[in-house]
Amino acid sequence: MADPVKDAERIPTVIADELHIVYRVNGAKSGKGSATAALSRILKRGEERGVRKVHAVRGVSFVAYRGEAIGLIGSNGSGKSTLLRAIAGLLPAEKGKVYTDGQPSLLGVNAALMNDLTGERNVILGGLAMGMSREQIKERYQEIVDFSGINEKGDFITLPMRTYSSGMAARLRFSIAAAKDHDVLMIDEALATGDRKFQKRSEERIRELRKEAGTVFLVSHNNKSIRDTCNRVLWLERGELRMDGPTDEVLKEYEKFTGK
Amino acid sequence: MSAPPSPDEGLTAAQLAAKHGLTVSGARPSLFEYVRQLWDRRHFILAFSRAKLTAQYSQAKLGQLWQVATPLLNAAVYFFIFGMLLGAREGIPSDIYVPFLVTGVFVFTFTQSSVLAGVRAISGNLGLVRALHFPRASLPLSFALQQLQQLLYSMIVLVVIMMAFGSFPDLSWLLVLPALTLQFVFNSGLALIFARMGSKTPDLAQLMPFLLRTWMYASGVMFSIPAMLADKNWPGWITDVLQWNPAAIYMDLVRFAMIDGYDSSFLPAHVWAFALGWAVLAGGVGFVYFWKAEERYGRG
Numbered sequence: 001m002a003d004p005v006k007d008a009e010r011i012p013t014v015i016a017d018e019l020h021i022v023y024r025v026n027g028a029k030s031g032k033g034s035a036t037a038a039l040s041r042i043l044k045r046g047e048e049r050g051v052r053k054v055h056a057v058r059g060v061s062f063v064a065y066r067g068e069a070i071g072l073i074g075s076n077g078s079g080k081s082t083l084l085r086a087i088a089g090l091l092p093a094e095k096g097k098v099y100t101d102g103q104p105s106l107l108g109v110n111a112a113l114m115n116d117l118t119g120e121r122n123v124i125l126g127g128l129a130m131g132m133s134r135e136q137i138k139e140r141y142q143e144i145v146d147f148s149g150i151n152e153k154g155d156f157i158t159l160p161m162r163t164y165s166s167g168m169a170a171r172l173r174f175s176i177a178a179a180k181d182h183d184v185l186m187i188d189e190a191l192a193t194g195d196r197k198f199q200k201r202s203e204e205r206i207r208e209l210r211k212e213a214g215t216v217f218l219v220s221h222n223n224k225s226i227r228d229t230c231n232r233v234l235w236l237e238r239g240e241l242r243m244d245g246p247t248d249e250v251l252k253e254y255e256k257f258t259g260k
Numbered sequence: 261m262s263a264p265p266s267p268d269e270g271l272t273a274a275q276l277a278a279k280h281g282l283t284v285s286g287a288r289p290s291l292f293e294y295v296r297q298l299w300d301r302r303h304f305i306l307a308f309s310r311a312k313l314t315a316q317y318s319q320a321k322l323g324q325l326w327q328v329a330t331p332l333l334n335a336a337v338y339f340f341i342f343g344m345l346l347g348a349r350e351g352i353p354s355d356i357y358v359p360f361l362v363t364g365v366f367v368f369t370f371t372q373s374s375v376l377a378g379v380r381a382i383s384g385n386l387g388l389v390r391a392l393h394f395p396r397a398s399l400p401l402s403f404a405l406q407q408l409q410q411l412l413y414s415m416i417v418l419v420v421i422m423m424a425f426g427s428f429p430d431l432s433w434l435l436v437l438p439a440l441t442l443q444f445v446f447n448s449g450l451a452l453i454f455a456r457m458g459s460k461t462p463d464l465a466q467l468m469p470f471l472l473r474t475w476m477y478a479s480g481v482m483f484s485i486p487a488m489l490a491d492k493n494w495p496g497w498i499t500d501v502l503q504w505n506p507a508a509i510y511m512d513l514v515r516f517a518m519i520d521g522y523d524s525s526f527l528p529a530h531v532w533a534f535a536l537g538w539a540v541l542a543g544g545v546g547f548v549y550f551w552k553a554e555e556r557y558g559r560g
Contacts, residue, residue: 108391112389
C-alpha cells in the first residue's frame with residue numbers, strides 16, 4: 001500500500017463481507033407483454049411472478065481504513081454506483097453484510113429538491129433532507145448561495161428552480177450537497193458540473209471535504225481525477241471485484257484492459 | 261488480488277467489525293430509537309409537506325388560490341348531482357343539507373387523499389429513498405401532514421358555507437379540533453400501512469381509487485345512514501355498525517360540532533370512544549407495521 005499510515009494504527013471504517021445486491025424489476029420479464037400473459041404469470045405460483053432479477057453486485061469483499069481515498073472504476077453497468085448505495089445502507093443487501101463506522105453519506109441531494117420551488121426554499125429543504133438542523137442551515141445559507149454563484153447574474157435565488165439554466169441548477173445542487181461534512185463520504189461522478197470556473201471551485205471544495213472526512217469513495221470514469229485524488233482503487237467488472245490495490249498498479253492493468 | 265496485510269488478519273469480517281465497533285449499514289433501529297430519529301427529522305417532515313403543497317399549484321395563474329377553489333368546486337359538483345339531481349337529502353332537514361354534504365366531502369377527502377398519497381409515498385419517491393438517509397416513515401407522515409394543511413384551506417370554505425346557511429361559530433365548534441386531530445392520527449396510520457404495501461406492490465395505486473370510492477358511497481357522505489335505513493326493517497345494530505365505520509364517525513363528529521340542527525340523534529352510540537379507538541388502532545398498527553420493513557424500502 002502507498003498508505004503511509006502504520007499497520008498497527010489502521011482503523012477500519014467500512015467492511016464489505018461477501019456482498020450481493022439484486023434488483024427486482026417489475027414488468028420486464030421477457031416474453032409476451034399482453035394482458036393475458038401478465039395474468040397467467042400472476043396465476044402461476046412461485047417466486048418469479050413477472051419479476052426479472054438483475055444481479056448487480058456479486059460477492060464483493062473489502063476493508064476500507066480511515067484516511068484512505070478509494071477510487072471505484074469499471075465499465076458502465078459494472079455495479080459501481082450500486083456498491084456505493086449499498087455501503088451507504090440505501091440498498092438492502094440480498095446476501096452478505098456491510099459494516100460501517102457511523103453513517104456513510106452519498107454526495108447528492110438532487111432527489112429532495114423540487115423544481116417548482118424557489119432556490120431559497122430548495123436550499124432549506126435540501127439541507128433538512130441531508131439531516132442538517134435549521135440553525136446549521138441558517139448559518140451556512142449565505143455560504144451556499146455565494147458558492148453556487150447563482151446571484152452573480154441578478155437575484156435568481158428567489159425564482160423557482162425550473163427557471164434556471166441546467167448549469168445553474170447543477171451548481172446550486174452541488175453547493176447544497178457539499179455544505180455538509182461527512183465521516184465517510186461517497187462521491188458519484190459529481191465533479192463535472194457547471195462551467196470551468198465552477199469546476200475548479202468544486203474540485204477545491206471536494207478536496208476540503210476529503211480532508212475532513214475519514215474515508216472517501218470516488219466513482220469516476222476519469223482516470224486522471226482518480227489518480228489525483230485516490231491512493232487505492234477497487235476495480236469492478238460485471239459486479240465482481242476484479243482487482244484491489246494501490247492506484248498506479250490497478251490503473252495500469254485497467255488501462256491495458258480498456259485498450260488505452 | 262493484493263489484499264493489504266493487517267494485524268487483524270485471520271479475523272472474520274464480523275469479528276473485525278465487532279472489534280472496532282462497526283455496525284451493519286442500513287440496519288433497522290429499535291422502535292424507540294426510530295421514534296427518536298423521526299422526532300429529529302420533524303423539521304424536514306414539515307418542510308417537505310409544505311413544499312409539496314406549494315409546488316402543487318405553482319404553475320397555475322391563480323396560484324395558491326386553488327387551494328381554496330378546488331374543494332369549493334368539488335363541493336359544488338356533489339351538490340349538483342346528489343342534492344339537485346338525485347335528491348339524496350331525505351331524512352335531513354333541507355336547510356342543513358348543503359353544510360351536511362360539504363362537510364362530508366371535505367372530511368372524507370382528507371382520509372381519501374391521505375391513503376392515495378400514502379400508497380405512492382415510497383414507490384413514488386424511490387430516488388429520494390435511494391439517495392439520502394432518513395427514517396422512511398418521514399415520507400408517509402409528511403404526505404399525511406400535507407393533506408392536513410390542505411384540509412385547513414378547505415375549512416375556510418366550510419366556515420363561509422356554514423355561516424351562509426345559518427350556523428354561526430359557537431363553543432361547540434371547538435369539538436372540531438379533537439375530531440380532526442383523531443382523524444389525522446387515523447389517516448397517518450393508514451398512510452403508513454399503504455406506504456409499505458405500495459412499496460411492495462405499486463399496482464395498489466391503480467386499485468385504491470375504486471376501493472376508496474366504494475368506501476365513500478358506503479360512509480354516508482351525501483346521505484344520512486340512519487335516515488336511509490329507517491324504512492327498511494333491518495335490526496338496529498346494522499345501522500350502528502355502518503355508522504361505526506371510521507370515515508362516518510369523523511364526518512358525523514365534525515357535522516355535529518359545526519351544524520346547528522345536526523344534533524346527537526344523528527350520532528351512533530359511543531361515538532367518541534370509536535373515534536379514539538380507530539385513531540389508536542390505525543396509528544399504532546400502522547407505525548409498527550411500517551417500521552418492521554424499514555431496512556427493505558428502496559429495494560428495486
